[in-house]
Amino acid sequence: MASPRSLALFLLCILAPAPPVPAALLFGGGKSAKAAGGLDMEWRPATATWYGDAEGDGSDGGACGYGTLVDVVPMKARVGSVSPVLFMDGEGCGACYKVKCLDRGICSRRAVTVIVTDECPGGLCAFGHTHFDLSGAAFSRMAVAGAGGRLRDRGQLNVVYRRTACKYGGKNIAFRVNEGSTSFWLSLLVEFEDGEGDIGSMQIKQANSVEWLDMKHVWGATWCLVRGPLVGPFSVRLTTLSAKKTLTARDVIPRNWAPKATYTSRLNFEPSL
Structure with missing residues:
Protein backbone atom coordinates (compact mmCIF):
# COMPACT_ATOMS: atom_id res chain seq x y z
CA MET A 1 0.00 0.00 0.00
CA ALA A 2 1.29 3.45 -0.89
CA SER A 3 2.25 5.74 1.97
CA PRO A 4 0.30 9.01 2.44
CA ARG A 5 3.36 11.00 1.31
CA SER A 6 3.90 9.02 -1.92
CA LEU A 7 0.17 9.16 -2.69
CA ALA A 8 0.20 12.93 -2.17
CA LEU A 9 3.19 13.33 -4.51
CA PHE A 10 1.47 11.20 -7.15
CA LEU A 11 -1.71 13.31 -6.99
CA LEU A 12 0.33 16.53 -7.15
CA CYS A 13 2.14 15.19 -10.19
CA ILE A 14 -1.14 14.63 -11.98
CA LEU A 15 -2.92 17.76 -10.81
CA ALA A 16 -0.07 20.31 -10.63
CA PRO A 17 -0.92 23.54 -12.48
CA ALA A 18 1.24 25.46 -14.91
CA PRO A 19 4.65 26.71 -13.66
CA PRO A 20 4.50 29.57 -11.13
CA VAL A 21 5.28 33.21 -11.84
CA PRO A 22 8.99 33.80 -12.60
CA ALA A 23 11.13 35.21 -9.79
CA ALA A 24 11.90 38.36 -11.78
CA LEU A 25 8.23 39.33 -11.73
CA ALA A 165 26.75 30.78 -5.02
CA CYS A 166 26.04 27.46 -3.34
CA LYS A 167 29.21 25.50 -2.57
CA TYR A 168 28.89 21.92 -1.35
CA GLY A 169 32.60 21.18 -0.93
CA GLY A 170 33.31 18.63 -3.64
CA LYS A 171 29.93 16.88 -3.58
CA ASN A 172 28.30 16.09 -6.91
CA ILE A 173 24.63 16.45 -7.80
CA ALA A 174 22.55 13.53 -6.59
CA PHE A 175 19.04 12.31 -7.38
CA ARG A 176 16.84 10.66 -4.76
CA VAL A 177 14.07 8.44 -6.15
CA ASN A 178 11.06 9.23 -4.01
CA GLU A 179 9.07 6.58 -2.23
CA GLY A 180 6.24 5.15 -4.32
CA SER A 181 7.94 5.63 -7.71
CA THR A 182 7.17 2.96 -10.30
CA SER A 183 7.91 2.33 -13.97
CA PHE A 184 4.79 4.41 -14.73
CA TRP A 185 5.39 7.25 -12.25
CA LEU A 186 8.87 8.52 -11.48
CA SER A 187 9.51 11.16 -8.80
CA LEU A 188 12.99 12.61 -8.20
CA LEU A 189 14.45 15.03 -5.66
CA VAL A 190 17.61 16.98 -6.59
CA GLU A 191 20.40 17.33 -4.00
CA PHE A 192 23.67 19.31 -3.69
CA GLU A 193 23.44 21.62 -6.68
CA ASP A 194 26.37 24.05 -6.74
CA GLY A 195 26.09 27.56 -8.17
CA GLU A 196 22.53 28.87 -8.36
CA GLY A 197 21.20 25.98 -6.30
CA ASP A 198 17.70 26.11 -7.78
CA ILE A 199 16.19 24.28 -10.75
CA GLY A 200 14.12 25.85 -13.55
CA SER A 201 13.46 22.73 -15.59
CA MET A 202 14.31 19.04 -15.53
CA GLN A 203 14.18 16.34 -18.20
CA ILE A 204 14.99 12.64 -18.37
CA LYS A 205 15.91 10.32 -21.24
CA GLN A 206 15.27 6.61 -21.17
CA ALA A 207 17.63 3.84 -22.27
CA ASN A 208 18.09 3.58 -26.04
CA SER A 209 16.06 6.74 -26.66
CA VAL A 210 16.84 10.14 -28.16
CA GLU A 211 13.75 11.83 -26.68
CA TRP A 212 14.07 14.08 -23.66
CA LEU A 213 10.91 13.94 -21.53
CA ASP A 214 9.90 17.01 -19.53
CA MET A 215 9.42 16.41 -15.82
CA LYS A 216 6.92 18.46 -13.84
CA HIS A 217 7.85 20.49 -10.78
CA VAL A 218 5.29 19.59 -8.14
CA TRP A 219 6.54 20.40 -4.66
CA GLY A 220 9.71 21.69 -3.03
CA ALA A 221 12.76 20.24 -4.77
CA THR A 222 10.69 17.35 -6.19
CA TRP A 223 10.00 16.68 -9.88
CA CYS A 224 7.95 13.92 -11.45
CA LEU A 225 6.86 12.24 -14.67
CA VAL A 226 3.71 10.19 -15.31
CA ARG A 227 4.37 8.01 -18.33
CA GLY A 228 5.25 4.44 -18.94
CA PRO A 229 6.54 1.96 -18.88
CA LEU A 230 9.78 3.86 -18.21
CA VAL A 231 12.99 1.92 -18.82
CA GLY A 232 16.33 2.78 -17.25
CA PRO A 233 19.08 3.66 -17.15
CA PHE A 234 17.95 7.28 -17.13
CA SER A 235 19.95 10.33 -18.10
CA VAL A 236 18.88 13.57 -16.39
CA ARG A 237 19.22 17.11 -17.75
CA LEU A 238 18.92 20.09 -15.40
CA THR A 239 18.50 23.75 -16.31
CA THR A 240 18.96 26.42 -13.65
CA LEU A 241 16.12 28.82 -12.93
CA SER A 242 17.73 32.21 -13.57
CA ALA A 243 20.90 31.81 -15.61
CA LYS A 244 19.54 28.89 -17.67
CA LYS A 245 22.75 26.90 -17.27
CA THR A 246 22.40 23.27 -18.34
CA LEU A 247 23.98 20.09 -17.06
CA THR A 248 23.44 16.52 -18.29
CA ALA A 249 24.11 13.50 -16.07
CA ARG A 250 24.21 10.53 -18.43
CA ASP A 251 22.84 7.18 -17.26
CA VAL A 252 22.95 8.42 -13.66
CA ILE A 253 19.94 6.34 -12.55
CA PRO A 254 20.58 2.65 -13.30
CA ARG A 255 18.30 0.16 -14.96
CA ASN A 256 17.62 -1.61 -11.65
CA TRP A 257 16.80 1.60 -9.75
CA ALA A 258 14.81 1.40 -6.54
CA PRO A 259 12.48 3.78 -4.68
CA LYS A 260 14.09 5.62 -1.74
CA ALA A 261 17.57 5.11 -3.23
CA THR A 262 19.92 8.03 -4.02
CA TYR A 263 22.11 8.05 -7.14
CA THR A 264 25.07 10.41 -7.33
CA SER A 265 26.33 11.84 -10.60
CA ARG A 266 29.97 12.54 -11.50
CA LEU A 267 29.51 16.26 -12.09
CA ASN A 268 28.13 19.53 -10.77
CA PHE A 269 27.65 23.13 -11.85
CA GLU A 270 30.46 25.61 -11.30
CA PRO A 271 30.23 26.98 -7.72
CA SER A 272 29.70 30.54 -8.93
CA LEU A 273 26.89 32.80 -10.17
Whole structure:
Protein backbone atom coordinates (compact mmCIF):
# COMPACT_ATOMS: atom_id res chain seq x y z
CA MET A 1 0.00 0.00 0.00
CA ALA A 2 1.29 3.45 -0.89
CA SER A 3 2.25 5.74 1.97
CA PRO A 4 0.30 9.01 2.44
CA ARG A 5 3.36 11.00 1.31
CA SER A 6 3.90 9.02 -1.92
CA LEU A 7 0.17 9.16 -2.69
CA ALA A 8 0.20 12.93 -2.17
CA LEU A 9 3.19 13.33 -4.51
CA PHE A 10 1.47 11.20 -7.15
CA LEU A 11 -1.71 13.31 -6.99
CA LEU A 12 0.33 16.53 -7.15
CA CYS A 13 2.14 15.19 -10.19
CA ILE A 14 -1.14 14.63 -11.98
CA LEU A 15 -2.92 17.76 -10.81
CA ALA A 16 -0.07 20.31 -10.63
CA PRO A 17 -0.92 23.54 -12.48
CA ALA A 18 1.24 25.46 -14.91
CA PRO A 19 4.65 26.71 -13.66
CA PRO A 20 4.50 29.57 -11.13
CA VAL A 21 5.28 33.21 -11.84
CA PRO A 22 8.99 33.80 -12.60
CA ALA A 23 11.13 35.21 -9.79
CA ALA A 24 11.90 38.36 -11.78
CA LEU A 25 8.23 39.33 -11.73
CA LEU A 26 8.01 38.75 -7.99
CA PHE A 27 10.97 41.02 -7.27
CA GLY A 28 9.60 43.79 -9.50
CA GLY A 29 11.39 46.10 -11.92
CA GLY A 30 14.00 48.79 -11.50
CA LYS A 31 17.75 48.91 -11.99
CA SER A 32 19.90 46.51 -10.01
CA ALA A 33 23.29 44.87 -10.09
CA LYS A 34 22.99 41.47 -11.73
CA ALA A 35 25.22 38.51 -12.45
CA ALA A 36 25.74 37.50 -16.06
CA GLY A 37 22.74 35.15 -15.92
CA GLY A 38 20.32 37.77 -14.59
CA LEU A 39 20.50 37.07 -10.85
CA ASP A 40 19.91 40.05 -8.57
CA MET A 41 23.20 40.61 -6.71
CA GLU A 42 22.30 43.71 -4.70
CA TRP A 43 21.93 43.72 -0.92
CA ARG A 44 18.21 43.96 -0.14
CA PRO A 45 16.39 44.69 3.14
CA ALA A 46 14.57 41.95 5.01
CA THR A 47 13.79 40.74 8.52
CA ALA A 48 15.02 37.64 10.33
CA THR A 49 14.04 35.48 13.29
CA TRP A 50 15.26 32.12 14.59
CA TYR A 51 13.64 28.89 15.70
CA GLY A 52 14.47 25.60 17.36
CA ASP A 53 17.31 25.12 19.83
CA ALA A 54 19.55 28.08 20.58
CA GLU A 55 22.52 26.48 18.81
CA GLY A 56 20.44 23.99 16.84
CA ASP A 57 20.57 23.01 13.20
CA GLY A 58 16.96 23.94 12.46
CA SER A 59 14.01 21.82 11.39
CA ASP A 60 14.12 18.22 10.22
CA GLY A 61 13.22 18.16 6.57
CA GLY A 62 11.07 21.12 5.71
CA ALA A 63 8.87 22.00 2.75
CA CYS A 64 11.66 21.39 0.22
CA GLY A 65 11.71 17.68 1.09
CA TYR A 66 15.41 17.30 1.89
CA GLY A 67 14.59 15.20 4.94
CA THR A 68 17.50 14.27 7.18
CA LEU A 69 20.01 15.98 4.87
CA VAL A 70 19.42 19.19 6.83
CA ASP A 71 20.96 17.54 9.90
CA VAL A 72 24.33 16.68 8.35
CA VAL A 73 27.21 18.53 6.69
CA PRO A 74 27.16 20.40 4.31
CA MET A 75 23.60 21.58 5.13
CA LYS A 76 23.96 21.22 8.90
CA ALA A 77 23.36 24.51 10.74
CA ARG A 78 23.03 26.44 7.46
CA VAL A 79 19.33 25.91 6.78
CA GLY A 80 16.71 28.59 6.50
CA SER A 81 12.97 28.94 6.09
CA VAL A 82 11.98 31.82 3.79
CA SER A 83 8.82 33.72 2.96
CA PRO A 84 6.84 32.89 -0.21
CA VAL A 85 8.46 35.74 -2.17
CA LEU A 86 11.74 33.77 -2.02
CA PHE A 87 10.30 30.25 -1.76
CA MET A 88 8.41 30.68 -5.06
CA ASP A 89 6.24 27.57 -4.73
CA GLY A 90 9.37 25.49 -4.17
CA GLU A 91 11.39 26.81 -7.11
CA GLY A 92 13.55 28.65 -4.57
CA CYS A 93 14.53 25.41 -2.81
CA GLY A 94 18.29 24.94 -2.70
CA ALA A 95 19.12 28.59 -3.39
CA CYS A 96 21.80 30.12 -1.16
CA TYR A 97 21.78 33.57 0.42
CA LYS A 98 24.15 35.69 2.46
CA VAL A 99 22.35 37.34 5.39
CA LYS A 100 23.78 39.88 7.85
CA CYS A 101 22.42 42.12 10.56
CA LEU A 102 23.21 45.81 10.81
CA ASP A 103 23.78 46.82 14.45
CA ARG A 104 27.54 47.35 14.62
CA GLY A 105 27.50 47.03 18.38
CA ILE A 106 26.56 43.36 18.24
CA CYS A 107 26.55 42.24 14.59
CA SER A 108 29.55 40.83 12.81
CA ARG A 109 30.62 42.46 9.56
CA ARG A 110 30.57 39.00 8.01
CA ALA A 111 27.37 37.53 6.60
CA VAL A 112 26.10 34.03 7.32
CA THR A 113 25.37 31.80 4.32
CA VAL A 114 22.05 29.93 4.45
CA ILE A 115 20.39 27.38 2.17
CA VAL A 116 16.65 27.49 1.49
CA THR A 117 15.15 24.28 2.84
CA ASP A 118 11.71 25.33 4.08
CA GLU A 119 8.90 27.89 3.74
CA CYS A 120 7.40 30.14 6.40
CA PRO A 121 3.98 31.03 4.97
CA GLY A 122 2.37 33.13 7.72
CA GLY A 123 3.04 35.82 10.31
CA LEU A 124 6.14 37.86 9.49
CA CYS A 125 6.46 35.95 6.22
CA ALA A 126 3.04 36.92 4.85
CA PHE A 127 1.81 39.80 2.70
CA GLY A 128 4.80 39.89 0.37
CA HIS A 129 7.38 40.51 3.10
CA THR A 130 10.90 39.17 2.67
CA HIS A 131 11.75 37.20 5.79
CA PHE A 132 14.30 34.60 6.88
CA ASP A 133 13.50 32.23 9.76
CA LEU A 134 16.93 30.78 10.52
CA SER A 135 18.24 27.93 12.60
CA GLY A 136 19.54 29.04 15.99
CA ALA A 137 23.09 28.30 14.89
CA ALA A 138 22.83 30.33 11.68
CA PHE A 139 21.19 33.28 13.47
CA SER A 140 23.91 33.28 16.13
CA ARG A 141 26.66 33.42 13.52
CA MET A 142 25.57 36.93 12.55
CA ALA A 143 26.85 38.17 15.93
CA VAL A 144 30.33 39.21 16.93
CA ALA A 145 32.29 36.62 18.90
CA GLY A 146 30.61 35.78 22.20
CA ALA A 147 27.42 37.74 21.49
CA GLY A 148 25.27 35.02 19.95
CA GLY A 149 23.05 34.76 23.03
CA ARG A 150 22.42 38.50 23.19
CA LEU A 151 21.58 38.56 19.49
CA ARG A 152 19.10 35.71 19.88
CA ASP A 153 17.49 37.55 22.81
CA ARG A 154 16.45 40.29 20.38
CA GLY A 155 14.23 37.78 18.58
CA GLN A 156 13.59 39.73 15.39
CA LEU A 157 16.23 41.65 13.44
CA ASN A 158 16.43 43.94 10.46
CA VAL A 159 18.89 42.39 8.03
CA VAL A 160 20.16 42.67 4.48
CA TYR A 161 20.54 39.72 2.12
CA ARG A 162 21.70 38.81 -1.36
CA ARG A 163 22.06 35.70 -3.50
CA THR A 164 25.36 33.86 -3.35
CA ALA A 165 26.75 30.78 -5.02
CA CYS A 166 26.04 27.46 -3.34
CA LYS A 167 29.21 25.50 -2.57
CA TYR A 168 28.89 21.92 -1.35
CA GLY A 169 32.60 21.18 -0.93
CA GLY A 170 33.31 18.63 -3.64
CA LYS A 171 29.93 16.88 -3.58
CA ASN A 172 28.30 16.09 -6.91
CA ILE A 173 24.63 16.45 -7.80
CA ALA A 174 22.55 13.53 -6.59
CA PHE A 175 19.04 12.31 -7.38
CA ARG A 176 16.84 10.66 -4.76
CA VAL A 177 14.07 8.44 -6.15
CA ASN A 178 11.06 9.23 -4.01
CA GLU A 179 9.07 6.58 -2.23
CA GLY A 180 6.24 5.15 -4.32
CA SER A 181 7.94 5.63 -7.71
CA THR A 182 7.17 2.96 -10.30
CA SER A 183 7.91 2.33 -13.97
CA PHE A 184 4.79 4.41 -14.73
CA TRP A 185 5.39 7.25 -12.25
CA LEU A 186 8.87 8.52 -11.48
CA SER A 187 9.51 11.16 -8.80
CA LEU A 188 12.99 12.61 -8.20
CA LEU A 189 14.45 15.03 -5.66
CA VAL A 190 17.61 16.98 -6.59
CA GLU A 191 20.40 17.33 -4.00
CA PHE A 192 23.67 19.31 -3.69
CA GLU A 193 23.44 21.62 -6.68
CA ASP A 194 26.37 24.05 -6.74
CA GLY A 195 26.09 27.56 -8.17
CA GLU A 196 22.53 28.87 -8.36
CA GLY A 197 21.20 25.98 -6.30
CA ASP A 198 17.70 26.11 -7.78
CA ILE A 199 16.19 24.28 -10.75
CA GLY A 200 14.12 25.85 -13.55
CA SER A 201 13.46 22.73 -15.59
CA MET A 202 14.31 19.04 -15.53
CA GLN A 203 14.18 16.34 -18.20
CA ILE A 204 14.99 12.64 -18.37
CA LYS A 205 15.91 10.32 -21.24
CA GLN A 206 15.27 6.61 -21.17
CA ALA A 207 17.63 3.84 -22.27
CA ASN A 208 18.09 3.58 -26.04
CA SER A 209 16.06 6.74 -26.66
CA VAL A 210 16.84 10.14 -28.16
CA GLU A 211 13.75 11.83 -26.68
CA TRP A 212 14.07 14.08 -23.66
CA LEU A 213 10.91 13.94 -21.53
CA ASP A 214 9.90 17.01 -19.53
CA MET A 215 9.42 16.41 -15.82
CA LYS A 216 6.92 18.46 -13.84
CA HIS A 217 7.85 20.49 -10.78
CA VAL A 218 5.29 19.59 -8.14
CA TRP A 219 6.54 20.40 -4.66
CA GLY A 220 9.71 21.69 -3.03
CA ALA A 221 12.76 20.24 -4.77
CA THR A 222 10.69 17.35 -6.19
CA TRP A 223 10.00 16.68 -9.88
CA CYS A 224 7.95 13.92 -11.45
CA LEU A 225 6.86 12.24 -14.67
CA VAL A 226 3.71 10.19 -15.31
CA ARG A 227 4.37 8.01 -18.33
CA GLY A 228 5.25 4.44 -18.94
CA PRO A 229 6.54 1.96 -18.88
CA LEU A 230 9.78 3.86 -18.21
CA VAL A 231 12.99 1.92 -18.82
CA GLY A 232 16.33 2.78 -17.25
CA PRO A 233 19.08 3.66 -17.15
CA PHE A 234 17.95 7.28 -17.13
CA SER A 235 19.95 10.33 -18.10
CA VAL A 236 18.88 13.57 -16.39
CA ARG A 237 19.22 17.11 -17.75
CA LEU A 238 18.92 20.09 -15.40
CA THR A 239 18.50 23.75 -16.31
CA THR A 240 18.96 26.42 -13.65
CA LEU A 241 16.12 28.82 -12.93
CA SER A 242 17.73 32.21 -13.57
CA ALA A 243 20.90 31.81 -15.61
CA LYS A 244 19.54 28.89 -17.67
CA LYS A 245 22.75 26.90 -17.27
CA THR A 246 22.40 23.27 -18.34
CA LEU A 247 23.98 20.09 -17.06
CA THR A 248 23.44 16.52 -18.29
CA ALA A 249 24.11 13.50 -16.07
CA ARG A 250 24.21 10.53 -18.43
CA ASP A 251 22.84 7.18 -17.26
CA VAL A 252 22.95 8.42 -13.66
CA ILE A 253 19.94 6.34 -12.55
CA PRO A 254 20.58 2.65 -13.30
CA ARG A 255 18.30 0.16 -14.96
CA ASN A 256 17.62 -1.61 -11.65
CA TRP A 257 16.80 1.60 -9.75
CA ALA A 258 14.81 1.40 -6.54
CA PRO A 259 12.48 3.78 -4.68
CA LYS A 260 14.09 5.62 -1.74
CA ALA A 261 17.57 5.11 -3.23
CA THR A 262 19.92 8.03 -4.02
CA TYR A 263 22.11 8.05 -7.14
CA THR A 264 25.07 10.41 -7.33
CA SER A 265 26.33 11.84 -10.60
CA ARG A 266 29.97 12.54 -11.50
CA LEU A 267 29.51 16.26 -12.09
CA ASN A 268 28.13 19.53 -10.77
CA PHE A 269 27.65 23.13 -11.85
CA GLU A 270 30.46 25.61 -11.30
CA PRO A 271 30.23 26.98 -7.72
CA SER A 272 29.70 30.54 -8.93
CA LEU A 273 26.89 32.80 -10.17
